[in-house]
Amino acid sequence: MTEATKESTALTRKDFQTDQEVRWCPGCGDYTILASVQNFLVEAGAQPEKTVFISGIGCSSRFPYYMNTYGMHGIHGRAPAIATGLAAARPDLDVWVITGDGDALSIGGNHFIHALRRNVDLKILLFNNQIYGLTKGQYSPTSEEGKVTKSTPFGSIDHPFNPISLALGAEATFVARTLDSDRPHTAEVLRAAHAHRGAAFVEIWQNCNVFNDKAFELVTGKATRDQNQIRLRPGEPLRFGPENEKGIVFTSHGRAEIVVVAEVGQDAIAVHDAHRDDPSLAFSLSRLSSGPYGPTPIGIFRQVERPTYDEQMAQQLAAAQERGGPGDLAALYRTGGTWTVEA
Amino acid sequence: MTEATKESTALTRKDFQTDQEVRWCPGCGDYTILASVQNFLVEAGAQPEKTVFISGIGCSSRFPYYMNTYGMHGIHGRAPAIATGLAAARPDLDVWVITGDGDALSIGGNHFIHALRRNVDLKILLFNNQIYGLTKGQYSPTSEEGKVTKSTPFGSIDHPFNPISLALGAEATFVARTLDSDRPHTAEVLRAAHAHRGAAFVEIWQNCNVFNDKAFELVTGKATRDQNQIRLRPGEPLRFGPENEKGIVFTSHGRAEIVVVAEVGQDAIAVHDAHRDDPSLAFSLSRLSSGPYGPTPIGIFRQVERPTYDEQMAQQLAAAQERGGPGDLAALYRTGGTWTVEA
Amino acid sequence: MANDTTAVDERPPGRPVRRLENVVVRFAGDSGDGMQLTGDRFTLASAVFGNDLVTFPNFPAEIRAPAGTLAGVSSFQVHFSDYDIHTPGDAPNVLVAMNPAALRANIDDLAPGSTVIVNSDAFEERNLHKAGYETNPLEDGSLEAYQVYPVPMTSLTVEVAKDVGAKPREAERSKNFFALGLVSWMYSRPIEPTVAWNEEKFGKNRTVAESNLAALKAGWNFGETAEVFAARFEVEPAHLAAGEYRSINGNTATAYGIITAGQLAGIPVFLASYPITPASDILHELARHKNFGVRTMQAEDEIAAAGAALGAAFGGHLAVTTTSGPGLDLKSETLGLAVQLEMPLLVVDVQRGGPSTGLPTKTEQADLLAAMFGRHGESPIPVVAARTPGDCFSAVIEAARIAVEHMTPVIFLTDGYLANGSEPWMIPDPEEFEPFPVSFATEPNGPDGSFLPYLRDDRLVRPWGLPGTAGLEHRIGGLEHEDVTGNVSYVPENHDYMIRIRAAKIERIADDIPLVEVEGDPDADILVVGWGSTYGAIKAGLTQAREEGVQSAQVHLRHLNPFPSNLAEVLERYEVVLVPEMNTGQLASLLRSRFLVDARTLSKMQGVPFTAGEIASEVEKLAKERP
Amino acid sequence: MANDTTAVDERPPGRPVRRLENVVVRFAGDSGDGMQLTGDRFTLASAVFGNDLVTFPNFPAEIRAPAGTLAGVSSFQVHFSDYDIHTPGDAPNVLVAMNPAALRANIDDLAPGSTVIVNSDAFEERNLHKAGYETNPLEDGSLEAYQVYPVPMTSLTVEVAKDVGAKPREAERSKNFFALGLVSWMYSRPIEPTVAWNEEKFGKNRTVAESNLAALKAGWNFGETAEVFAARFEVEPAHLAAGEYRSINGNTATAYGIITAGQLAGIPVFLASYPITPASDILHELARHKNFGVRTMQAEDEIAAAGAALGAAFGGHLAVTTTSGPGLDLKSETLGLAVQLEMPLLVVDVQRGGPSTGLPTKTEQADLLAAMFGRHGESPIPVVAARTPGDCFSAVIEAARIAVEHMTPVIFLTDGYLANGSEPWMIPDPEEFEPFPVSFATEPNGPDGSFLPYLRDDRLVRPWGLPGTAGLEHRIGGLEHEDVTGNVSYVPENHDYMIRIRAAKIERIADDIPLVEVEGDPDADILVVGWGSTYGAIKAGLTQAREEGVQSAQVHLRHLNPFPSNLAEVLERYEVVLVPEMNTGQLASLLRSRFLVDARTLSKMQGVPFTAGEIASEVEKLAKERP
Numbered sequence A, B: 001m002t003e004a005t006k007e008s009t010a011l012t013r014k015d016f017q018t019d020q021e022v023r024w025c026p027g028c029g030d031y032t033i034l035a036s037v038q039n040f041l042v043e044a045g046a047q048p049e050k051t052v053f054i055s056g057i058g059c060s061s062r063f064p065y066y067m068n069t070y071g072m073h074g075i076h077g078r079a080p081a082i083a084t085g086l087a088a089a090r091p092d093l094d095v096w097v098i099t100g101d102g103d104a105l106s107i108g109g110n111h112f113i114h115a116l117r118r119n120v121d122l123k124i125l126l127f128n129n130q131i132y133g134l135t136k137g138q139y140s141p142t143s144e145e146g147k148v149t150k151s152t153p154f155g156s157i158d159h160p161f162n163p164i165s166l167a168l169g170a171e172a173t174f175v176a177r178t179l180d181s182d183r184p185h186t187a188e189v190l191r192a193a194h195a196h197r198g199a200a201f202v203e204i205w206q207n208c209n210v211f212n213d214k215a216f217e218l219v220t221g222k223a224t225r226d227q228n229q230i231r232l233r234p235g236e237p238l239r240f241g242p243e244n245e246k247g248i249v250f251t252s253h254g255r256a257e258i259v260v261v262a263e264v265g266q267d268a269i270a271v272h273d274a275h276r277d278d279p280s281l282a283f284s285l286s287r288l289s290s291g292p293y294g295p296t297p298i299g300i301f302r303q304v305e306r307p308t309y310d311e312q313m314a315q316q317l318a319a320a321q322e323r324g325g326p327g328d329l330a331a332l333y334r335t336g337g338t339w340t341v342e343a
Numbered sequence C, D: 001m002a003n004d005t006t007a008v009d010e011r012p013p014g015r016p017v018r019r020l021e022n023v024v025v026r027f028a029g030d031s032g033d034g035m036q037l038t039g040d041r042f043t044l045a046s047a048v049f050g051n052d053l054v055t056f057p058n059f060p061a062e063i064r065a066p067a068g069t070l071a072g073v074s075s076f077q078v079h080f081s082d083y084d085i086h087t088p089g090d091a092p093n094v095l096v097a098m099n100p101a102a103l104r105a106n107i108d109d110l111a112p113g114s115t116v117i118v119n120s121d122a123f124e125e126r127n128l129h130k131a132g133y134e135t136n137p138l139e140d141g142s143l144e145a146y147q148v149y150p151v152p153m154t155s156l157t158v159e160v161a162k163d164v165g166a167k168p169r170e171a172e173r174s175k176n177f178f179a180l181g182l183v184s185w186m187y188s189r190p191i192e193p194t195v196a197w198n199e200e201k202f203g204k205n206r207t208v209a210e211s212n213l214a215a216l217k218a219g220w221n222f223g224e225t226a227e228v229f230a231a232r233f234e235v236e237p238a239h240l241a242a243g244e245y246r247s248i249n250g251n252t253a254t255a256y257g258i259i260t261a262g263q264l265a266g267i268p269v270f271l272a273s274y275p276i277t278p279a280s281d282i283l284h285e286l287a288r289h290k291n292f293g294v295r296t297m298q299a300e301d302e303i304a305a306a307g308a309a310l311g312a313a314f315g316g317h318l319a320v321t322t323t324s325g326p327g328l329d330l331k332s333e334t335l336g337l338a339v340q341l342e343m344p345l346l347v348v349d350v351q352r353g354g355p356s357t358g359l360p361t362k363t364e365q366a367d368l369l370a371a372m373f374g375r376h377g378e379s380p381i382p383v384v385a386a387r388t389p390g391d392c393f394s395a396v397i398e399a400a401r402i403a404v405e406h407m408t409p410v411i412f413l414t415d416g417y418l419a420n421g422s423e424p425w426m427i428p429d430p431e432e433f434e435p436f437p438v439s440f441a442t443e444p445n446g447p448d449g450s451f452l453p454y455l456r457d458d459r460l461v462r463p464w465g466l467p468g469t470a471g472l473e474h475r476i477g478g479l480e481h482e483d484v485t486g487n488v489s490y491v492p493e494n495h496d497y498m499i500r501i502r503a504a505k506i507e508r509i510a511d512d513i514p515l516v517e518v519e520g521d522p523d524a525d526i527l528v529v530g531w532g533s534t535y536g537a538i539k540a541g542l543t544q545a546r547e548e549g550v551q552s553a554q555v556h557l558r559h560l561n562p563f564p565s566n567l568a569e570v571l572e573r574y575e576v577v578l579v580p581e582m583n584t585g586q587l588a589s590l591l592r593s594r595f596l597v598d599a600r601t602l603s604k605m606q607g608v609p610f611t612a613g614e615i616a617s618e619v620e621k622l623a624k625e626r627p
């Protein structure tokens, strides 16, 4: 953090709140995420004026209205594109994208994957509730097969995306998953995402209590979460379970498999390493689950360095100016030769 | 193949050619692919009237004009969407999508990944020449970083997609790579793709001799191809090299690595298995190379069964008709209650 | 406004019953209060009773605001009458306000003297504050101009629901049934249909079903017994044409029309859509009718939806894609391709408040010019619009007919008001529709057994040749091509020719559509031209003006491109042409440009339809201005 | 047409030199023959010599057709003169045809008596067949009407190139330099600029450089020595205003204008585009000038390009996105958002033949209505169009000025003809431009230190407050909002108000743009109104008509929305208004609708510009028709 930010640590959560009424359904997971983000910004000493939230359309995308920072409520699916332009033009800003599973993965899929491969310096928070909330309950690209919704009264026939796999296939440098209800974990992931230079993709499982209530119960609910949360901890063996009794190994076919530690021995258990240049480890982990239906990794799958789009763009500008000096219009107009007509 | 097809085996390549002049640059890799596809259709006993080619825009996308089948030259990037509608409406047809690296992965990225996840019964042939041919030479999403083109005189700053990784991240059931110049291999891959029920994605490395000549030389050229082609052969150990002296192993982090067979022993070498339900193996293999810059797997990465979109749609229709009988308009209009006004 | 007639009391006990010709009731409450349901039930009861009726549901923002706030207010207006009506009514005679916010958001629409029934339980400090009231309007005299009836609906409901075993928090939810019971009593509506519906819908959940029922009856009884209401009213059945009726909204009518069009064309329906308010319900409705062979696909976006539909059209289906404004923008490139291919493709645009995301749940008519011109290049597309919720049915069939008979994309326009508003709809007899069976090409039509995909008939229409048909293999595409063969052609004169022939083909559709009919006073000097959902308001407005002695005539356009062929001649007959539109004057600009007629615009862009009064006063003003 | 004057021979040896006022030369050959390069070089030589000139490059399909086919023909027409000219010339005086296909594709454009120089080596069986000739036109008498000069250019080139060590296949490629040398001799063009350019361009590749040079000289010498040509010609320098000139095409001028606009506004340029013919070169050009602080981004598609530009605009950059028709369609939803946000965003649409993919390399003016109305909802956007290649420079600056000064998206229209055509351009002095520095908001403008993003000034313009500025934090979005605060608002009257105020803001731009000026005969009865690239053809056409005794006046619109404020009054002064357009009558429809004037349309949609003759004869026809 810079000097300037240090000075402003006196800010509180209130400083990040606006006077606009928060308009989500009572009980919606979005409230918790809003609080987590606001608290995180306070903790990080963020400057409201340097912070921008860009969203698409959806319940989640109302988020910027509630943040007393700069913000734009855009159009459906296009937030990553808008944010890319802003981040590339203004590398001095902290640009966040707020999006939903429909917004980012249905209509906005293309901008999403391109922002990731370009490694634009954006923090993308995808509120995945596995449903279209705002339009009152159609299935989304993360809804499970067979899902009965208004648009699929006989069950959906689309195989869903696994957002983590998709992001990894799209060359993302930072990929993580967290849970709306787990505030400390959300804070931890936000911290790492914020510190990451480049595109940081954070999938947040978010409960839509009106149209898809308890979709994540198996992983977030008290009764089952210990069984089903595989916490990814950098440098630590991939173990989980109420007694930490289970673990992950990689087979000779590159596949991640759940084993009982006692059966294979502690040494066989793979150690998590999000910093590997090769995304195969992260990808294999992402295949352990295709959604909140059993043991599921939570945390940072991948976190590697790669030059960012905006900084390379700035470098090319600086290099051109060094080479050619600042632009000279008179010379520009004369490129390619001129002639003179005498009076 | 059905009876009907058997009857028509008398067809020759000429039957699949149109009277339209083929308008690619002399020497373009597209010619070879056109010949391969036409020959394959003859071999497969395809019926021209049951075969449809749908394309977007690009040099490659002119393909349908040269096929004496049904065809549509669509708009840029949208061929997978158009083809999805056709395949879903008409499961009796053989629908092929012809696209380029710009068409499929730049403007058309979203339709591409959604067609794959839905497993629509389409054969998608992506002519990857790592350049925009038709618009005369801008870099594409598969061009290498630093590429100098008309739109990037100081070198591109975009990290490229790895089309195989992207497709695997998008839940593709069939993923393969072949080379324009290797006709037997192309035929082999087309055969498997055609036999696959669902979305079959075939990346074809295609030389654009005008705007990106010899881009694939390291992998296709005589001098280096033995070193650089890792042939994926189902059920066989992953070995390659002029003397078959190199091989692939999977590390305890799920990563595919190139080793010298003599050093690790033949048994350590992984066996290729495209039919594994888990795509991690295929994904790891895809990370061996990010393009034609060194040892690169060629062949079928993944080939698994999953219900197809069109067949599930047809099933839902059949089930509804079985349940509710064929539609009765008079009853439909009366849903929800009526009342009568007496004369 | 409700027209009192003589008070007639033929029922023995209780309050006197006064007979009215028509009544406008508005139910308003929090989004969570079930006002849409209440309105729906009241509507059906009125329909069953035989009244003519028009409804206007009005949703708040797209997501639920915190309970009790102005932003969260939801309302449903029902206009029912003993004669033929056309609008949901200008001002409510009765407002039912379930909380302070509902009162505050709606009270300004009432004329002095109107009736206001409030749920007094909800008027406590917190709610008042949320609604922005400093003092309690029930107490501070600010409602003096109205007849206000405070009724403790929540507590009365909780009270009666106790008996059926409902806990207070649960029981509270039935308070809308209390309101429904009370208003039903006031207007002598039958409650039997609601009782039956409640049983069917909630039967499995006994507590809910029973507390609803208890609340409904309690509301009725409250009216009957409490000495609060001076009178109850009656609105006699309307003299609707004899027949079997149902209540239908525009989206359902559109969906039924699409299914019917598929049957009439003899080809399966393929709908590819991306959800968007207020069009989504057409997708939802069609998704339920797979037994009609209807395929529905929720695409990844609107571009894909249009593309998939186009692909299905190539495959010989009745291809449809439904959307609202922002989605129409996204479909424009694909529509241009459909123009170039000459492929039937039905695009339904349920217009909403724009520009951009605008007012997504509100109505507007501002996409007409986008439908006409919203594509690069010369790409004319027929445009058809529906005038009432029920008319969506036959208008969309007409749009589909034009698409398949003339091998062209067609844009069908409705709007948020038509989509969600409902009216009695006389059930049609499917046997009586004129079928328009598609005949696909089956044989080569060119020399040497070739197939010529752009060989036109005398209406300039090309053949539709389907993949799967041996011998008709052909390629089509977005590049300019030769007529007849369809081969790509860069010949300059060919391009000019093709642009003109595509335009001529669309123009010739005018030979295949009905002439416009003039309603109202044929000898008037003033002609009011409308399109779409303004029909009812204009008709009622002109009737009102007529009562004030101002003569005028009305033309309402179903076909906006091409225009009916007698339109020029009709326009010429009038001295003043007025076009009321929920936009800044889009149809007017087309009429001006095409016919050089000085069409004037009456604009309203408030997300709510015109009232009859607004139309009437403009017409009266014009009449006065004239020399 | 070339106007012969007296033959004057002041040069001692060789053929007589005849002086001409103007000449039209068309070089035509296979795509691979380097005709664009030849035309470019010839243009520059003529420019350096001091002629006025207008060029018209005409590409074939987008990808290279097999050599020798009609589809593969590429041509470049140069019109040069000793006076001020405005079109690339109606009919070539000289056609250089490098092969049979080039001859066949172009011969019909020549008037009888014109000169045809052919590369006779290419007229062998295979090529004749590919071009669709049954017999050799050089032998079958079909060219009798022309003066035909067959020259074995290939073999002569191969011959001379042998001496510099070039192998035949290599040497052949220089044959366009032979043609250039020959035509340069015919019209007394200097070859020095070409010699210098060749050295600079190919210097490193000695064989190529030297065979080009040898061919160039051989061509010149062939003219000089072979007793084939009866005369050579001279076109004197034109009386252009004194100054320093360069040749410029519209895309380069647009790119330079954008860079200049950034400097004048005092903010960095951010261009996000997706490549598309014929707009890509603007992206290419701007990508080269990063030292001006210009950021360029090749986006994944046009939607992303518009979105990224909008994001950069939010960040305070001069945001630009360049495209052609299909891309404009895709940007429409984002444009609507920019309207709703009131954010400056410059969209450049280089129009090409439509609809759909249409004729991608050809010119057209058919996107005007799409620019005006191609978005759902009421979303008015200013539209500015350039009239000549050089005018793209100042017109795009004007478009950018309107965008940033009025906080609005602006659509700037050029077309394929302007984009690739070139003309002499007097180098402007950057010091003389009027700067329009942007002043961003720096301080709160509301009560209690708040920032009100929609508090308007007297031009109804809102402030531009940038992220990074402490104290101005605010949120904007596509939902309807209150004026002043920008808070989301669903209030009905507010929406109506906001639509009207956004429209009024755009209308008021009329106060900030120049009045239209009438050129030509002010007392004429006929007014010809044009926009965009038809300027030169109209001007030349009216001059031609004048020579035939028909008076007429000309108005050429740079601002298409809003119209200049005196346009109504100007239109009123004329009895006949004619609008020549490369579309079916788009501007005419706007004029008719807005001013109720019976504007007539002269349409041409052939992918090539109007000729002066076409305009002249229409005007003459109208003059005759009048009573």
Ligand SMILES: Cc1ncc(C[n+]2csc(CCOP(=O)(O)OP(=O)(O)O)c2C)c(N)n1
Residues within 6 Å of the ligand: A057, A058, A059, A060, A061, A075, A076, A099, A100, A101, A102, A103, A104, A127, A129, A131, A132, A133, A134, A135, A140, C274, C275, C276, C277, C302, C326, C327, C330, C357
């Ligand atoms: C172009 C366009 N198409 C469709 C819509 C309608 N729409 C708004 S939000 C949304 C999906 C919302 O789902 P998601 O992104 O998952 O967000 P959530 O509401 O669940 O947070 C849709 C389809 C729109 N606003 N714009």
Ligand SMILES: Cc1ncc(C[n+]2csc(CCOP(=O)(O)OP(=O)(O)O)c2C)c(N)n1
Residues within 6 Å of the ligand: B057, B058, B059, B060, B061, B075, B076, B099, B100, B101, B102, B103, B104, B127, B129, B131, B132, B133, B134, B135, B140, D274, D275, D276, D277, D302, D326, D327, D330, D357
């Ligand atoms: C909407 C739209 N945007 C841009 C274009 C211009 N365009 C046509 S093809 C193409 C890219 C072609 O590249 P690729 O898909 O790799 O095909 P190739 O020509 O290399 O085979 C572009 C940008 C277009 N036709 N339509």
Ligand code: SF4
Residues within 6 Å of the ligand: A023, A024, A025, A027, A028, A029, A030, A059, A060, A129, A133, A134, A207, A208, A209, A210, A211, C063, C064
């Ligand atoms: S609909 Fe679902 S996601 Fe939207 S605000 Fe309500 S609970 Fe939250």
Ligand code: SF4
Residues within 6 Å of the ligand: B023, B024, B025, B027, B028, B029, B030, B059, B060, B129, B133, B134, B207, B208, B209, B210, B211, D063, D064
């Ligand atoms: S430009 Fe390249 S890809 Fe296109 S036809 Fe020519 S060689 Fe082939």
Ligand SMILES: [Mg+2]
Residues within 6 Å of the ligand: A058, A100, A101, A102, A127, A128, A129, A130, A131, A132, A133, A140
């Ligand atoms: Mg969602």
Ligand SMILES: [Mg+2]
Residues within 6 Å of the ligand: B058, B100, B101, B102, B127, B128, B129, B130, B131, B132, B133, B140
């Ligand atoms: Mg390519």
